[in-house]
Amino acid sequence: MSKIHVQTTINEEATEFLCEPRESLLEVLRETLGFTGTKEGCNDGNCGACSVTLDGVLIDSCLMLAVEAEGKSISTVEGLANPEGLHPIQQAFLEHAALQCGICTPGFLVASKALLDHNPEPSEHEIRHWLAGNLCRCTGYDKIVRAVLEAAQTVRASA
Amino acid sequence: MKDFEYCAPKTLREAVALKAEKGEAARVLAGGTDLIVQLRGKRFAPDRVIDIKNIADVNELSYSPRKGLIIGAGVPCWRVYNDAEIAELYPGLIDSAAIIGGIQIQGRATFGGNLCNSSPSADTIPSLMTHSAVCNLIGPNGKRKVPVVDFCTGPGRNVLEPGEILVSLQIPGIKKNTGAHYQRFIPRNEMDIAVVGVSSQVVLANRGKEFKEARIALAAVGPTPIFAAAAGEALAGQAVSDEAIAAAAAAAQSLATPISDMRGPAEFRTHLVGVLVKRTLEGAIARARGKFVANAVQEAAG
Ligand SMILES: Cc1cc2nc3c(=O)[nH]c(=O)nc-3n(C[C@H](O)[C@H](O)[C@H](O)COP(=O)(O)OP(=O)(O)OC[C@H]3O[C@@H](n4cnc5c(N)ncnc54)[C@H](O)[C@@H]3O)c2cc1C
Ligand code: FES
Ligand code: FES
Numbered sequence: 076m077s078k079i080h081v082q083t084t085i086n087e088e089a090t091e092f093l094c095e096p097r098e099s100l101l102e103v104l105r106e107t108l109g110f111t112g113t114k115e116g117c118n119d120g121n122c123g124a125c126s127v128t129l130d131g132v133l134i135d136s137c138l139m140l141a142v143e144a145e146g147k148s149i150s151t152v153e154g155l156a157n158p159e160g161l162h163p164i165q166q167a168f169l170e171h172a173a174l175q176c177g178i179c180t181p182g183f184l185v186a187s188k189a190l191l192d193h194n195p196e197p198s199e200h201e202i203r204h205w206l207a208g209n210l211c212r213c214t215g216y217d218k219i220v221r222a223v224l225e226a227a228q229t230v231r232a233s234a
Numbered sequence: 235m236k237d238f239e240y241c242a243p244k245t246l247r248e249a250v251a252l253k254a255e256k257g258e259a260a261r262v263l264a265g266g267t268d269l270i271v272q273l274r275g276k277r278f279a280p281d282r283v284i285d286i287k288n289i290a291d292v293n294e295l296s297y298s299p300r301k302g303l304i305i306g307a308g309v310p311c312w313r314v315y316n317d318a319e320i321a322e323l324y325p326g327l328i329d330s331a332a333i334i335g336g337i338q339i340q341g342r343a344t345f346g347g348n349l350c351n352s353s354p355s356a357d358t359i360p361s362l363m364t365h366s367a368v369c370n371l372i373g374p375n376g377k378r379k380v381p382v383v384d385f386c387t388g389p390g391r392n393v394l395e396p397g398e399i400l401v402s403l404q405i406p407g408i409k410k411n412t413g414a415h416y417q418r419f420i421p422r423n424e425m426d427i428a429v430v431g432v433s434s435q436v437v438l439a440n441r442g443k444e445f446k447e448a449r450i451a452l453a454a455v456g457p458t459p460i461f462a463a464a465a466g467e468a469l470a471g472q473a474v475s476d477e478a479i480a481a482a483a484a485a486a487q488s489l490a491t492p493i494s495d496m497r498g499p500a501e502f503r504t505h506l507v508g509v510l511v512k513r514t515l516e517g518a519i520a521r522a523r524g525k526f527v528a529n530a531v532q533e534a535a536g
Contacts, residue, residue: 079240096240096283099270119271121425123338132312134341138270140263142240143285186337204534207424208336 086154123209152181175213254397265342307346326414360433360451373398386458413521432510
Protein backbone atom coordinates (compact mmCIF):
# COMPACT_ATOMS: atom_id res chain seq x y z
CA MET A 76 0.00 0.00 0.00
CA SER A 77 1.41 3.40 -0.90
CA LYS A 78 2.23 5.81 1.87
CA ILE A 79 0.04 8.76 2.70
CA HIS A 80 1.31 12.27 3.35
CA VAL A 81 -0.07 13.73 6.60
CA GLN A 82 0.22 17.32 7.79
CA THR A 83 -0.33 17.89 11.45
CA THR A 84 0.85 19.90 14.43
CA ILE A 85 2.80 18.22 17.22
CA ASN A 86 3.57 20.13 20.40
CA GLU A 87 2.69 23.33 18.58
CA GLU A 88 5.08 22.72 15.69
CA ALA A 89 3.87 22.07 12.16
CA THR A 90 4.93 18.51 11.31
CA GLU A 91 4.51 16.32 8.27
CA PHE A 92 5.12 12.63 7.79
CA LEU A 93 4.49 9.71 5.47
CA CYS A 94 2.72 6.64 6.82
CA GLU A 95 0.84 3.54 5.83
CA PRO A 96 -2.89 3.59 6.55
CA ARG A 97 -2.53 0.73 9.01
CA GLU A 98 0.06 2.47 11.20
CA SER A 99 -1.23 3.80 14.50
CA LEU A 100 -0.46 7.30 15.69
CA LEU A 101 1.58 5.65 18.44
CA GLU A 102 3.79 3.83 15.93
CA VAL A 103 4.38 6.95 13.87
CA LEU A 104 5.10 9.10 16.91
CA ARG A 105 7.66 6.63 18.22
CA GLU A 106 9.17 5.07 15.12
CA THR A 107 8.87 7.69 12.38
CA LEU A 108 9.06 10.93 14.35
CA GLY A 109 11.17 9.89 17.34
CA PHE A 110 8.72 11.00 20.03
CA THR A 111 9.62 8.00 22.17
CA GLY A 112 8.22 9.59 25.33
CA THR A 113 4.85 8.15 24.37
CA LYS A 114 4.95 4.51 25.47
CA GLU A 115 3.36 1.32 24.25
CA GLY A 116 1.94 -0.84 27.02
CA CYS A 117 -0.98 -2.93 25.87
CA ASN A 118 -1.60 -1.61 22.34
CA ASP A 119 -5.33 -2.11 22.85
CA GLY A 120 -6.67 0.85 24.79
CA ASN A 121 -6.47 -0.53 28.30
CA CYS A 122 -3.31 0.92 29.87
CA GLY A 123 -3.09 4.59 28.85
CA ALA A 124 0.73 4.53 28.46
CA CYS A 125 0.24 5.93 24.95
CA SER A 126 -1.95 8.87 26.08
CA VAL A 127 -1.71 12.06 24.03
CA THR A 128 -4.13 14.90 23.44
CA LEU A 129 -5.79 15.45 20.09
CA ASP A 130 -7.13 18.99 19.71
CA GLY A 131 -7.06 19.12 23.52
CA VAL A 132 -8.96 15.85 24.02
CA LEU A 133 -7.26 13.01 25.88
CA ILE A 134 -6.99 9.84 23.78
CA ASP A 135 -4.97 6.63 23.47
CA SER A 136 -2.63 6.99 20.48
CA CYS A 137 -2.63 3.21 19.96
CA LEU A 138 -6.34 3.42 19.06
CA MET A 139 -5.97 6.05 16.38
CA LEU A 140 -4.62 5.67 12.88
CA ALA A 141 -1.81 8.10 12.13
CA VAL A 142 -3.64 9.18 8.94
CA GLU A 143 -6.47 10.46 11.15
CA ALA A 144 -4.07 13.13 12.46
CA GLU A 145 -4.39 15.15 9.23
CA GLY A 146 -5.09 18.77 10.15
CA LYS A 147 -5.15 18.04 13.88
CA SER A 148 -3.06 19.25 16.77
CA ILE A 149 -1.37 16.68 18.99
CA SER A 150 0.40 17.13 22.32
CA THR A 151 2.76 14.53 23.73
CA VAL A 152 4.74 14.33 26.95
CA GLU A 153 7.65 16.02 25.16
CA GLY A 154 5.53 19.16 25.01
CA LEU A 155 5.08 19.46 28.78
CA ALA A 156 8.39 20.95 29.92
CA ASN A 157 9.64 24.28 28.59
CA PRO A 158 13.16 25.78 28.46
CA GLU A 159 12.68 27.23 31.95
CA GLY A 160 12.11 23.81 33.45
CA LEU A 161 9.74 20.98 34.16
CA HIS A 162 5.99 21.36 34.17
CA PRO A 163 4.61 21.50 37.75
CA ILE A 164 3.05 18.06 37.20
CA GLN A 165 6.45 16.59 36.28
CA GLN A 166 8.05 18.34 39.26
CA ALA A 167 5.40 16.97 41.61
CA PHE A 168 5.85 13.41 40.23
CA LEU A 169 9.57 13.70 40.99
CA GLU A 170 9.09 15.10 44.47
CA HIS A 171 6.43 12.56 45.42
CA ALA A 172 8.37 9.65 43.88
CA ALA A 173 5.24 8.93 41.86
CA LEU A 174 7.12 6.52 39.60
CA GLN A 175 9.29 3.47 39.82
CA CYS A 176 9.97 1.79 36.47
CA GLY A 177 8.47 4.80 34.69
CA ILE A 178 6.83 3.18 31.70
CA CYS A 179 3.39 4.42 32.71
CA THR A 180 4.64 7.89 33.66
CA PRO A 181 4.37 9.79 30.36
CA GLY A 182 0.79 8.59 30.02
CA PHE A 183 -0.05 9.68 33.57
CA LEU A 184 1.61 13.06 33.01
CA VAL A 185 -0.30 13.74 29.80
CA ALA A 186 -3.58 12.53 31.33
CA SER A 187 -3.05 14.61 34.48
CA LYS A 188 -2.28 17.71 32.41
CA ALA A 189 -5.53 17.16 30.49
CA LEU A 190 -7.37 16.81 33.80
CA LEU A 191 -6.00 20.08 35.19
CA ASP A 192 -6.77 21.90 31.94
CA HIS A 193 -10.35 20.73 32.29
CA ASN A 194 -10.71 20.91 36.07
CA PRO A 195 -8.09 23.01 37.92
CA GLU A 196 -9.30 21.89 41.35
CA PRO A 197 -9.99 18.15 41.22
CA SER A 198 -10.80 16.16 44.35
CA GLU A 199 -8.92 12.95 45.08
CA HIS A 200 -11.94 10.97 43.87
CA GLU A 201 -12.07 12.96 40.62
CA ILE A 202 -8.36 12.33 40.02
CA ARG A 203 -8.79 8.60 40.57
CA HIS A 204 -11.81 8.52 38.27
CA TRP A 205 -10.04 10.52 35.52
CA LEU A 206 -6.93 8.34 35.69
CA ALA A 207 -8.84 5.02 35.62
CA GLY A 208 -7.69 4.50 32.03
CA ASN A 209 -4.01 4.65 33.09
CA LEU A 210 -2.51 1.56 34.65
CA CYS A 211 0.58 1.40 36.87
CA ARG A 212 2.08 -1.89 38.00
CA CYS A 213 4.59 -0.34 40.42
CA THR A 214 3.41 2.55 42.55
CA GLY A 215 0.02 1.48 43.86
CA TYR A 216 -1.32 4.81 42.53
CA ASP A 217 -1.32 6.63 45.85
CA LYS A 218 1.81 8.67 45.19
CA ILE A 219 0.54 9.53 41.74
CA VAL A 220 -2.70 10.87 43.17
CA ARG A 221 -0.82 12.90 45.82
CA ALA A 222 1.45 14.33 43.11
CA VAL A 223 -1.49 15.41 40.98
CA LEU A 224 -3.20 17.01 43.99
CA GLU A 225 -0.06 19.01 44.71
CA ALA A 226 0.54 19.92 41.08
CA ALA A 227 -3.02 21.24 40.90
CA GLN A 228 -2.25 23.55 43.82
CA THR A 229 0.98 24.76 42.24
CA VAL A 230 -0.70 25.43 38.91
CA ARG A 231 -3.53 27.32 40.60
CA ALA A 232 -1.10 29.38 42.68
CA SER A 233 0.85 30.42 39.58
CA ALA A 234 -2.22 31.17 37.47
CA MET B 235 -2.63 -5.61 10.81
CA LYS B 236 -3.32 -6.23 7.12
CA ASP B 237 -2.87 -3.37 4.66
CA PHE B 238 -5.97 -1.47 3.68
CA GLU B 239 -6.94 1.61 1.74
CA TYR B 240 -7.91 4.59 3.91
CA CYS B 241 -10.62 6.95 2.69
CA ALA B 242 -11.86 10.07 4.43
CA PRO B 243 -14.84 11.28 2.40
CA LYS B 244 -16.32 14.71 3.04
CA THR B 245 -19.90 13.90 2.05
CA LEU B 246 -22.38 11.11 2.78
CA ARG B 247 -22.78 10.55 -0.95
CA GLU B 248 -19.09 9.77 -1.36
CA ALA B 249 -19.09 7.64 1.76
CA VAL B 250 -21.99 5.53 0.52
CA ALA B 251 -20.38 5.10 -2.91
CA LEU B 252 -17.13 3.96 -1.26
CA LYS B 253 -18.99 1.56 1.02
CA ALA B 254 -21.35 0.18 -1.62
CA GLU B 255 -18.49 -0.48 -4.02
CA LYS B 256 -16.77 -2.80 -1.53
CA GLY B 257 -19.69 -4.02 0.59
CA GLU B 258 -18.47 -6.24 3.43
CA ALA B 259 -14.86 -5.67 2.35
CA ALA B 260 -15.11 -2.06 3.57
CA ARG B 261 -15.50 -1.06 7.24
CA VAL B 262 -16.65 2.26 8.56
CA LEU B 263 -14.32 3.95 11.07
CA ALA B 264 -15.92 6.15 13.72
CA GLY B 265 -13.92 6.42 16.98
CA GLY B 266 -11.99 3.25 16.19
CA THR B 267 -12.00 1.99 19.78
CA ASP B 268 -13.54 -1.29 18.65
CA LEU B 269 -12.45 -1.33 15.03
CA ILE B 270 -8.72 -0.74 15.49
CA VAL B 271 -8.55 -3.47 18.13
CA GLN B 272 -10.46 -5.78 15.76
CA LEU B 273 -8.18 -4.97 12.82
CA ARG B 274 -5.14 -5.75 14.95
CA GLY B 275 -6.72 -8.96 16.22
CA LYS B 276 -7.58 -9.85 12.58
CA ARG B 277 -11.25 -10.25 13.39
CA PHE B 278 -11.78 -7.99 10.38
CA ALA B 279 -9.37 -7.65 7.47
CA PRO B 280 -11.09 -5.10 5.21
CA ASP B 281 -9.66 -3.84 1.93
CA ARG B 282 -10.91 -0.35 2.71
CA VAL B 283 -11.50 1.67 5.88
CA ILE B 284 -13.87 4.61 5.53
CA ASP B 285 -13.33 7.32 8.13
CA ILE B 286 -16.64 9.18 8.45
CA LYS B 287 -15.47 11.89 10.84
CA ASN B 288 -14.84 14.50 8.13
CA ILE B 289 -18.51 14.44 7.08
CA ALA B 290 -20.48 17.36 8.56
CA ASP B 291 -23.73 15.36 8.95
CA VAL B 292 -22.16 12.79 11.28
CA ASN B 293 -20.70 15.45 13.55
CA GLU B 294 -24.10 16.91 14.37
CA LEU B 295 -25.04 17.04 18.04
CA SER B 296 -28.20 19.03 18.53
CA TYR B 297 -31.34 19.27 20.56
CA SER B 298 -34.66 20.92 19.89
CA PRO B 299 -37.95 20.11 21.60
CA ARG B 300 -39.55 19.31 18.24
CA LYS B 301 -36.82 17.17 16.65
CA GLY B 302 -35.47 15.85 19.91
CA LEU B 303 -31.83 14.88 20.28
CA ILE B 304 -29.65 14.08 17.28
CA ILE B 305 -26.35 12.35 17.96
CA GLY B 306 -24.28 12.07 14.78
CA ALA B 307 -22.46 8.79 14.23
CA GLY B 308 -19.09 10.52 14.60
CA VAL B 309 -19.79 12.31 17.89
CA PRO B 310 -17.65 10.97 20.75
CA CYS B 311 -19.08 10.37 24.21
CA TRP B 312 -17.28 13.34 25.80
CA ARG B 313 -19.09 15.79 23.54
CA VAL B 314 -22.43 14.35 24.59
CA TYR B 315 -21.85 14.45 28.36
CA ASN B 316 -20.10 17.85 28.27
CA ASP B 317 -23.15 19.45 26.66
CA ALA B 318 -24.95 20.95 29.65
CA GLU B 319 -28.41 21.05 28.06
CA ILE B 320 -28.26 17.47 26.82
CA ALA B 321 -26.84 16.22 30.12
CA GLU B 322 -29.70 17.88 31.96
CA LEU B 323 -32.41 16.52 29.66
CA TYR B 324 -31.05 13.00 29.08
CA PRO B 325 -29.29 11.87 32.28
CA GLY B 326 -30.16 8.26 31.45
CA LEU B 327 -28.09 8.45 28.24
CA ILE B 328 -25.25 10.18 30.07
CA ASP B 329 -25.14 7.30 32.58
CA SER B 330 -24.05 5.12 29.65
CA ALA B 331 -21.74 7.61 27.88
CA ALA B 332 -19.84 8.32 31.10
CA ILE B 333 -18.87 4.70 31.74
CA ILE B 334 -17.63 3.54 28.33
CA GLY B 335 -13.98 2.68 29.04
CA GLY B 336 -12.04 5.53 30.67
CA ILE B 337 -11.56 9.18 29.73
CA GLN B 338 -9.25 8.28 26.81
CA ILE B 339 -11.82 5.91 25.31
CA GLN B 340 -14.60 8.46 25.82
CA GLY B 341 -12.47 10.93 23.86
CA ARG B 342 -13.05 8.80 20.75
CA ALA B 343 -15.86 6.25 21.29
CA THR B 344 -19.24 7.05 19.73
CA PHE B 345 -22.79 5.89 20.47
CA GLY B 346 -23.04 4.90 16.80
CA GLY B 347 -19.94 2.71 16.96
CA ASN B 348 -21.20 1.08 20.15
CA LEU B 349 -24.47 0.30 18.37
CA CYS B 350 -22.94 -0.85 15.05
CA ASN B 351 -20.45 -3.05 16.89
CA SER B 352 -23.59 -4.72 18.23
CA SER B 353 -22.06 -6.39 21.25
CA PRO B 354 -24.66 -7.88 23.61
CA SER B 355 -22.90 -6.08 26.48
CA ALA B 356 -22.79 -2.63 24.82
CA ASP B 357 -23.56 0.00 27.45
CA THR B 358 -25.36 2.55 25.29
CA ILE B 359 -27.75 0.18 23.52
CA PRO B 360 -30.18 -0.47 26.43
CA SER B 361 -30.35 3.28 27.06
CA LEU B 362 -30.96 4.01 23.37
CA MET B 363 -33.74 1.39 23.46
CA THR B 364 -35.53 2.84 26.48
CA HIS B 365 -35.23 6.32 24.98
CA SER B 366 -36.97 5.09 21.78
CA ALA B 367 -33.97 6.02 19.63
CA VAL B 368 -34.21 5.63 15.87
CA CYS B 369 -31.25 5.03 13.52
CA ASN B 370 -30.95 7.21 10.45
CA LEU B 371 -29.30 4.99 7.84
CA ILE B 372 -28.15 5.79 4.34
CA GLY B 373 -27.27 3.38 1.55
CA PRO B 374 -27.16 3.08 -2.22
CA ASN B 375 -30.99 2.87 -2.26
CA GLY B 376 -31.43 6.01 -0.16
CA LYS B 377 -32.29 6.71 3.43
CA ARG B 378 -34.25 4.63 5.90
CA LYS B 379 -35.07 4.69 9.60
CA VAL B 380 -34.75 1.69 11.91
CA PRO B 381 -35.72 1.76 15.60
CA VAL B 382 -32.76 0.76 17.79
CA VAL B 383 -34.92 -2.00 19.32
CA ASP B 384 -34.91 -3.70 15.88
CA PHE B 385 -31.26 -3.02 14.98
CA CYS B 386 -29.19 -5.84 16.50
CA THR B 387 -29.72 -9.37 15.17
CA GLY B 388 -26.96 -11.35 16.92
CA PRO B 389 -23.56 -10.91 18.57
CA GLY B 390 -21.74 -8.44 16.31
CA ARG B 391 -24.58 -8.59 13.79
CA ASN B 392 -27.23 -6.05 12.80
CA VAL B 393 -29.62 -4.98 10.06
CA LEU B 394 -27.09 -2.80 8.17
CA GLU B 395 -26.93 -3.81 4.51
CA PRO B 396 -23.40 -4.19 3.07
CA GLY B 397 -23.58 -0.73 1.44
CA GLU B 398 -25.22 1.03 4.37
CA ILE B 399 -23.90 3.53 6.92
CA LEU B 400 -25.39 4.87 10.13
CA VAL B 401 -25.64 8.66 9.89
CA SER B 402 -27.12 9.55 13.26
CA LEU B 403 -29.30 8.50 16.14
CA GLN B 404 -32.47 10.43 16.77
CA ILE B 405 -34.03 10.43 20.21
CA PRO B 406 -37.47 11.95 20.80
CA GLY B 407 -37.81 15.05 22.98
CA ILE B 408 -38.34 14.30 26.65
CA LYS B 409 -41.95 14.38 27.88
CA LYS B 410 -42.81 15.89 31.25
CA ASN B 411 -42.36 13.73 34.36
CA THR B 412 -39.94 11.41 32.60
CA GLY B 413 -36.85 9.87 34.12
CA ALA B 414 -34.32 7.28 33.00
CA HIS B 415 -31.37 5.51 34.55
CA TYR B 416 -28.71 3.01 33.43
CA GLN B 417 -26.57 0.84 35.68
CA ARG B 418 -24.29 -2.07 35.00
CA PHE B 419 -22.63 -4.58 37.27
CA ILE B 420 -18.86 -4.95 36.93
CA PRO B 421 -16.39 -6.32 39.48
CA ARG B 422 -14.36 -3.05 39.43
CA ASN B 423 -15.36 0.61 39.45
CA GLU B 424 -14.28 1.45 35.91
CA MET B 425 -12.83 0.02 32.71
CA ASP B 426 -14.67 -3.28 32.48
CA ILE B 427 -17.35 -4.96 30.38
CA ALA B 428 -20.86 -5.27 31.79
CA VAL B 429 -21.72 -8.60 33.42
CA VAL B 430 -25.28 -7.27 33.21
CA GLY B 431 -26.55 -3.79 32.29
CA VAL B 432 -30.07 -2.42 32.65
CA SER B 433 -31.73 0.79 31.51
CA SER B 434 -35.16 1.87 32.71
CA GLN B 435 -37.22 4.82 31.60
CA VAL B 436 -40.50 5.85 33.22
CA VAL B 437 -43.14 8.48 32.59
CA LEU B 438 -45.10 9.21 35.76
CA ALA B 439 -48.64 10.56 36.20
CA ASN B 440 -50.85 11.57 39.10
CA ARG B 441 -48.19 13.76 40.75
CA GLY B 442 -45.49 11.15 40.46
CA LYS B 443 -47.52 8.40 42.12
CA GLU B 444 -48.45 6.35 39.09
CA PHE B 445 -46.63 4.83 36.10
CA LYS B 446 -47.97 6.19 32.84
CA GLU B 447 -45.38 4.36 30.72
CA ALA B 448 -42.23 2.37 31.37
CA ARG B 449 -39.51 0.90 29.14
CA ILE B 450 -36.84 -1.54 30.30
CA ALA B 451 -33.86 -2.91 28.33
CA LEU B 452 -31.09 -5.33 29.26
CA ALA B 453 -27.46 -5.85 28.25
CA ALA B 454 -25.27 -8.97 28.40
CA VAL B 455 -28.10 -11.45 29.03
CA GLY B 456 -28.75 -12.68 25.50
CA PRO B 457 -27.23 -12.78 22.00
CA THR B 458 -28.25 -9.13 21.54
CA PRO B 459 -29.22 -6.39 23.98
CA ILE B 460 -32.84 -7.16 24.89
CA PHE B 461 -35.76 -4.75 24.87
CA ALA B 462 -37.91 -6.18 27.67
CA ALA B 463 -41.14 -4.66 26.33
CA ALA B 464 -43.59 -6.75 28.37
CA ALA B 465 -41.83 -5.95 31.65
CA GLY B 466 -42.24 -2.21 31.06
CA GLU B 467 -45.75 -2.34 29.58
CA ALA B 468 -47.14 -4.17 32.62
CA LEU B 469 -46.26 -1.14 34.77
CA ALA B 470 -48.48 1.28 32.82
CA GLY B 471 -51.42 2.43 34.93
CA GLN B 472 -50.05 0.93 38.16
CA ALA B 473 -49.31 2.83 41.35
CA VAL B 474 -45.58 3.33 42.04
CA SER B 475 -44.89 0.72 44.71
CA ASP B 476 -42.27 -1.79 45.75
CA GLU B 477 -44.60 -4.60 44.63
CA ALA B 478 -45.00 -3.15 41.13
CA ILE B 479 -41.22 -2.70 40.85
CA ALA B 480 -40.60 -6.26 42.06
CA ALA B 481 -43.10 -7.61 39.52
CA ALA B 482 -41.33 -5.70 36.71
CA ALA B 483 -37.98 -7.09 37.88
CA ALA B 484 -39.37 -10.64 37.81
CA ALA B 485 -40.89 -10.07 34.37
CA ALA B 486 -37.55 -8.80 33.04
CA GLN B 487 -35.77 -11.82 34.54
CA SER B 488 -38.09 -14.12 32.63
CA LEU B 489 -37.13 -12.36 29.36
CA ALA B 490 -33.37 -12.69 29.95
CA THR B 491 -31.56 -15.60 28.28
CA PRO B 492 -28.05 -15.36 29.75
CA ILE B 493 -25.16 -17.73 29.16
CA SER B 494 -22.44 -18.67 31.62
CA ASP B 495 -18.96 -17.39 30.76
CA MET B 496 -15.85 -15.99 32.43
CA ARG B 497 -17.77 -12.92 33.53
CA GLY B 498 -20.38 -14.86 35.46
CA PRO B 499 -22.70 -17.87 35.54
CA ALA B 500 -26.19 -17.62 34.04
CA GLU B 501 -27.98 -17.85 37.44
CA PHE B 502 -25.93 -14.91 38.76
CA ARG B 503 -26.76 -12.87 35.68
CA THR B 504 -30.47 -13.57 36.08
CA HIS B 505 -30.21 -12.52 39.72
CA LEU B 506 -28.45 -9.29 38.66
CA VAL B 507 -31.22 -8.48 36.18
CA GLY B 508 -33.64 -8.44 39.12
CA VAL B 509 -31.38 -6.24 41.24
CA LEU B 510 -30.57 -3.78 38.45
CA VAL B 511 -34.15 -3.47 37.18
CA LYS B 512 -35.18 -2.52 40.70
CA ARG B 513 -32.31 -0.03 41.14
CA THR B 514 -32.70 1.57 37.72
CA LEU B 515 -36.47 1.87 38.08
CA GLU B 516 -35.94 3.55 41.43
CA GLY B 517 -33.35 5.89 39.88
CA ALA B 518 -35.65 6.64 36.94
CA ILE B 519 -38.57 7.35 39.27
CA ALA B 520 -36.44 9.68 41.39
CA ARG B 521 -35.32 11.58 38.29
CA ALA B 522 -38.90 11.75 36.97
CA ARG B 523 -39.83 13.36 40.28
CA GLY B 524 -37.09 15.95 39.78
CA LYS B 525 -34.58 14.47 42.20
CA PHE B 526 -30.88 14.28 41.46
CA VAL B 527 -29.31 10.87 40.81
CA ALA B 528 -25.57 11.00 40.10
CA ASN B 529 -23.91 9.45 37.03
CA ALA B 530 -20.32 8.12 37.14
CA VAL B 531 -18.73 11.54 36.61
CA GLN B 532 -20.97 13.29 39.12
CA GLU B 533 -20.33 10.53 41.61
CA ALA B 534 -16.58 11.12 41.27
CA ALA B 535 -17.15 14.85 41.80
CA GLY B 536 -18.95 13.97 45.05
C1 LIG C 1 -10.26 -0.14 26.78
C2 LIG C 1 -11.66 -0.23 26.24
C3 LIG C 1 -12.75 -0.14 27.10
C4 LIG C 1 -14.05 -0.23 26.60
N1 LIG C 1 -15.08 -0.13 27.48
C5 LIG C 1 -16.35 -0.25 27.03
C6 LIG C 1 -17.44 -0.17 27.94
O1 LIG C 1 -17.24 0.04 29.14
N2 LIG C 1 -18.69 -0.34 27.45
C7 LIG C 1 -18.92 -0.55 26.13
O2 LIG C 1 -20.09 -0.70 25.76
N3 LIG C 1 -17.91 -0.61 25.24
C8 LIG C 1 -16.64 -0.47 25.66
N4 LIG C 1 -15.59 -0.53 24.77
C9 LIG C 1 -15.86 -0.77 23.35
C10 LIG C 1 -15.94 0.51 22.48
O3 LIG C 1 -15.19 1.55 23.04
C11 LIG C 1 -17.37 0.98 22.29
O4 LIG C 1 -18.14 -0.04 21.72
C12 LIG C 1 -17.46 2.26 21.42
O5 LIG C 1 -18.68 2.89 21.65
C13 LIG C 1 -17.28 2.01 19.95
O6 LIG C 1 -17.41 3.23 19.27
P1 LIG C 1 -16.34 3.71 18.18
O7 LIG C 1 -16.81 5.02 17.69
O8 LIG C 1 -14.97 3.65 18.72
O9 LIG C 1 -16.56 2.59 17.08
P2 LIG C 1 -15.60 2.02 15.94
O10 LIG C 1 -14.53 1.21 16.54
O11 LIG C 1 -15.20 3.11 15.02
O12 LIG C 1 -16.65 1.09 15.19
C14 LIG C 1 -17.23 -0.05 15.79
C15 LIG C 1 -17.88 -0.94 14.73
O13 LIG C 1 -19.01 -0.32 14.16
C16 LIG C 1 -18.83 -0.07 12.78
N5 LIG C 1 -19.31 1.30 12.57
C17 LIG C 1 -18.95 2.39 13.31
N6 LIG C 1 -19.63 3.47 12.91
C18 LIG C 1 -20.44 3.06 11.89
C19 LIG C 1 -21.38 3.74 11.06
N7 LIG C 1 -21.63 5.05 11.22
N8 LIG C 1 -22.03 3.03 10.11
C20 LIG C 1 -21.78 1.72 9.96
N9 LIG C 1 -20.90 1.02 10.73
C21 LIG C 1 -20.23 1.69 11.67
C22 LIG C 1 -17.34 -0.21 12.53
O14 LIG C 1 -17.05 -0.63 11.22
C23 LIG C 1 -16.96 -1.24 13.55
O15 LIG C 1 -17.27 -2.52 13.10
C24 LIG C 1 -14.27 -0.42 25.22
C25 LIG C 1 -13.18 -0.49 24.35
C26 LIG C 1 -11.88 -0.38 24.83
C27 LIG C 1 -10.74 -0.46 23.88
S1 FES D 1 -0.67 1.21 24.67
FE1 FES D 1 -2.37 2.42 24.20
S2 FES D 1 -3.64 2.09 25.90
FE2 FES D 1 -2.04 0.71 26.28
S1 FES E 1 5.97 3.14 37.54
FE1 FES E 1 6.13 1.15 36.73
S2 FES E 1 4.19 0.90 35.78
FE2 FES E 1 3.96 2.75 36.81
